[in-house]
Amino acid sequence: MTVNRAVTIPALFHARVQATPDAVALQQFIDPTRGVGTRTTWREWRDASTDVAGALVSSGAHRGEMVAVIAGNTTLWPIADVGIILAGLVSVGIYPTASVPQIRELLADCAASVVIVEGDEHLAKVRQALDGIAHPPLVVAASARLGDDDETGALRVVSWTTWLERGRYALVDGSNVATQLTRRGAVASPDDLAMLIYTSGSTGAAKGARITHAYAVESARSVRDTLGLGGGDSSLSFLPFCHAGERIFGLYTRIACGMTATLVPNPGDVWAAARATRPTLFGGLPRWYEKVYEALLARRRDAAPAEGERWDRAVSLGRQRARLRREGVDIPVVLEEEWAEAVRVVRPVLLHHFGDALRLATSGGAPLPIEVAEYLEACGVIVLGAYGQTEHLCIAFNRPEHYRHDAVGVAMPGTSIAIAADGEILVRRGDLTFSGYHRRALESQEAFTDDGFWLRTGDLGETDAEGFLRITGRRKELIALSNGKKVAPLTIEARLAEAPLIAQAMLYGEGRPYLTALLALRRSIVERWQRDHGIDGTIETVARHPSLVEAVRVAVEGVNAAVSRPEQVRRFAILPHELSIEDEELTPTLKLRRSVIVARHGHLLDALYQEKP
Numbered sequence: 001m002t003v004n005r006a007v008t009i010p011a012l013f014h015a016r017v018q019a020t021p022d023a024v025a026l027q028q029f030i031d032p033t034r035g036v037g038t039r040t041t042w043r044e045w046r047d048a049s050t051d052v053a054g055a056l057v058s059s060g061a062h063r064g065e066m067v068a069v070i071a072g073n074t075t076l077w078p079i080a081d082v083g084i085i086l087a088g089l090v091s092v093g094i095y096p097t098a099s100v101p102q103i104r105e106l107l108a109d110c111a112a113s114v115v116i117v118e119g120d121e122h123l124a125k126v127r128q129a130l131d132g133i134a135h136p137p138l139v140v141a142a143s144a145r146l147g148d149d150d151e152t153g154a155l156r157v158v159s160w161t162t163w164l165e166r167g168r169y170a171l172v173d174g175s176n177v178a179t180q181l182t183r184r185g186a187v188a189s190p191d192d193l194a195m196l197i198y199t200s201g202s203t204g205a206a207k208g209a210r211i212t213h214a215y216a217v218e219s220a221r222s223v224r225d226t227l228g229l230g231g232g233d234s235s236l237s238f239l240p241f242c243h244a245g246e247r248i249f250g251l252y253t254r255i256a257c258g259m260t261a262t263l264v265p266n267p268g269d270v271w272a273a274a275r276a277t278r279p280t281l282f283g284g285l286p287r288w289y290e291k292v293y294e295a296l297l298a299r300r301r302d303a304a305p306a307e308g309e310r311w312d313r314a315v316s317l318g319r320q321r322a323r324l325r326r327e328g329v330d331i332p333v334v335l336e337e338e339w340a341e342a343v344r345v346v347r348p349v350l351l352h353h354f355g356d357a358l359r360l361a362t363s364g365g366a367p368l369p370i371e372v373a374e375y376l377e378a379c380g381v382i383v384l385g386a387y388g389q390t391e392h393l394c395i396a397f398n399r400p401e402h403y404r405h406d407a408v409g410v411a412m413p414g415t416s417i418a419i420a421a422d423g424e425i426l427v428r429r430g431d432l433t434f435s436g437y438h439r440r441a442l443e444s445q446e447a448f449t450d451d452g453f454w455l456r457t458g459d460l461g462e463t464d465a466e467g468f469l470r471i472t473g474r475r476k477e478l479i480a481l482s483n484g485k486k487v488a489p490l491t492i493e494a495r496l497a498e499a500p501l502i503a504q505a506m507l508y509g510e511g512r513p514y515l516t517a518l519l520a521l522r523r524s525i526v527e528r529w530q531r532d533h534g535i536d537g538t539i540e541t542v543a544r545h546p547s548l549v550e551a552v553r554v555a556v557e558g559v560n561a562a563v564s565r566p567e568q569v570r571r572f573a574i575l576p577h578e579l580s581i582e583d584e585e586l587t588p589t590l591k592l593r594r595s596v597i598v599a600r601h602g603h604l605l606d607a608l609y610q611e612k613p
Contacts, residue, residue: 007190007431008213009085012220013255017046020231020258026075029264032272036262040075045082048164050181052083055167056114057177059138063088063184066110066196068137069242070094070103070126071118073263076142076160077241078251080116081195088184091195092208093242095588096122097581102206104129107137109439110196110208116140116160123157130155190214190431196438197244199390208438209244209390214431219393220252222413222432226397227281227360227384231258234357235281236273238264240588244390245364249283271353278357285590286368289361289383290503292353293372294524296379297500299349301528307345314342318378326404346379354381360400362386365589367471367490369498373405385409387471391434391447392427392455396469407468417469418454424475425461426454460488477594482513485566492559492567493517493592499555500525501548503578506592507569508605514570516608518601519552520578543576573604 021043030037040048056067067084069091071077084091092110094103096118103125107115115137117123123141130136134154142160170177194216196208223229235254239246254261262277264270274282300311317339324331354361363373364386373383384398387408395417398409411417416428427433429448433455436444448455460473473488480486489507496505496517503522509515521543529551530542542548552574560568579585585597598605 007217008188008192009082009194009216009252010185010188012217012252013046013049013082013086016255016258017042023231023258024260025254026078027260027262027277028075029262029269029273029276031266032269032276035276038075040079042258045079048079049083049086050171051164051167052080053087053167053181054171054177055140055163056084056087056089057180057184058167058170058175059114061087061089061113064090064193065114066090066092066112067114067116068092068094068107068110068112069116070096070098070122071116071142071241072096072265073237073239073241074118074265075263076116076118077263078261081241081247081251085194086185087181088188088192090193093195093197093240093247095240095242097240097588098125100125100128106198106206106208112137114138114140118142127155127157188213190217191435193435195247197242197247197390207440207443209434210436210438211244212431212435215393215434216248216252217256218414218431219248220256222394222415223249223253223397224256226394226399226412227362228400229253229257229259229281229360233257233259233280233360234277235259235261235279235283236264236270236277237261238267238270238273239283239285243588244388244393245283245589248393249364274353274355274358275351276355278355280357281360281362282354282358283362283364285365286363286372287590289363289368289376290372290522292350292381293375294500294522295353296346296349296375297525298528301532310342310345314339314344314346315375315378317342318380319374322374322377322382328402343380350379350381360384362397364388366591367494368405369494370405371498377405387469389457391457392432394432395425395427395457404468407464407470409469410467411469417463419462422475423460423462423472425457425459425469425471427457429453429455479507479509479515480511481509481515481566482511483566487515487567492563492569495559495562496556496569499552499558501529501552502555504586504592506594506597508598508602512609515566515568516605517556517569517572518575518597518605519556519572520575523578538576540576543574549574571608573601573608575601575604 022041024039025042025045026040027036028038067089069080081091094106115126117126120143123143126139136155139157140160140163141157190213192213193210194213195211197211198206198208237250241247262273264273303311321331321335321339361381361383363383368385376383384403385408386397388395394412395415396409397412414432418426420426458475459471461469461471463469473490478486478488493505496502502519504520506518507515526539535542535545556569556572581588585593
């Protein structure tokens with residue numbers, strides 16, 4: 001059997017460098033005042049990553065060992081990641097927001113021989129996590145406070161700059177480091193393990209998904225070809241690199257395309273970075289698009305009467321135009337011209353958030369409320385929804401020329417989808433599929449059907465005649481009511497969150513006679529609602545105000561009218577604040593951590609069953 005060496009990350013990367021060596025690959029956004037700082041070409045990226053590889057080999061790291069990276073969205077991350085893989089090692093990302101116990105757990109699970117960290121905050125957490133470990137890994141830190149080497153007990157910490165210099169020297173000092181690198185590259189195989197990507201752990205402890213070279217390369221090519229991306233495109237990098245979406249859809253798709261990435265360390269600077277660097281592709285989680293939607297609604301409410309009329313006309317025409325596009329009908333010239341003129345009143349808000357060069361917007365990780373997607377499209381921004389998992393990154397994607405807002409798209413190239421008898425979405429195992437969980441043989445086996453041919457996604461779904469996939473719920477999240485009825489909460493929660501006042505919704509009712517819901521308020525909209533209604537007080541006070549409760553009730557009743565009786569929310573509790581990642585109520589991809597939410601707020605929901613609705 002002949003191994004296709006081109007389907008490896010080093011081959012993909014070196015081909016990109018050879019094709020466009022002097023084009024800008026990475027640029028660092030500093031802040032809104034100073035704008036873009038360091039720019040790195042593909043050649044410079046290769047040289048820096050080669051130094052990383054040289055430093056790893058010269059330090060005695062063996063092929064197949066694990067190297068952990070804890071950093072934000074700076075050039076250190078992609079340089080370290082590619083360097084680790086060039087050295088034949090396995091790259092392991094750890095969220096920069098991870099707690100000390102989480103870092104300790106993941107480092108123990110992967111048995112990293114080297115840990116690369118960025119900044120003093122990350123270094124301090126790693127020191128605590130490794131405290132008392134008999135044989136701790138080497139720690140490489142990009143900290144200005146370090147000297148060349150810093151030893152505290154058994155822990156050895158070396159400066160990132162010094163470490164790279166040592167790697168660079170080792171490649172030319174007559175030792176066999178360069179020869180070893182060449183040899184490791186020659187034996188690299190598509191089936192080799194390239195990285196561990198830890199799942200976010202919404203239902204339990206994080207698991208390390210084993211990602212091969214073939215998974216990374218073929219997934220990146222699949223995204224590139226589906227969206228028609230090329231070297232003329234550019235994007236922002238602000239989501240965590242240790243998540244599969246930013247790692248593969250982001251980093252490795254950019255390598256496959258040759259596009260420029262602007263790294264944004266502070267997510268609060270995303271809109272400023274977009275205005276400054278004018279990306280053609282914006283890929284984000286639903287919350288980012290909800291923020292734009294909220295800004296549009298706020299601008300409309302503040303508009304003078306004449307401007308408000310023009311705004312409403314633009315949205316009305318835009319909805320007509322969007323409906324025709326989705327139906328594949330040619331848009332009449334008169335409608336297109338009228339909309340183009342009317343939408344000028346809306347454009348400043350979009351330009352403020354996305355810049356003036358946007359041609360593609362994508363959303364994944366969680367459902368984007370349909371009303372948000374339809375409103376944005378009416379204003380001129382089509383957000384293409386997608387569906388995937390760490391275990392198989394790109395399962396389905398809407399296409400620029402063929403999309404639906406109530407579906408996550410059709411199967412990606414190289415992916416086959418089936419629906420099991422119980423409604424579970426199955427994905428045919430292939431190059432784009434992970435190879436199991438690290439050190440979890442039983443869970444790896446359970447991730448696939450008994451014959452091993454299909455990945456069990458754990459999601460429930462359905463496909464229509466055109467092949468569009470719709471997600472209807474999670475197998476493990478089905479709510480079994482005491483009357484025997486089972487309810488899939490995901491779709492209903494998404495519909496509830498379409499109401500402007502509601503940021504997140506969580507259904508509740510396992511073993512109960514009817515459904516209830518915990519509804520978290522969207523602060524920015526509530527504050528504006530409060531001003532419009534002339535109501536004083538804190539948001540906690542406003543959350544209990546009869547007028548606001550009635551507005552939320554009307555939104556709930558609107559959703560109830562579209563579902564069956566068992567799926568209707570009979571009573572609800574209101575949280576005056578949004579659920580958050582910081583409070584561990586949401587995963588980094590904004591999925592609900594139901595067990596945490598119930599433990600913290602379940603008393604509010606239990607109280608709803610004390611009296612009959």
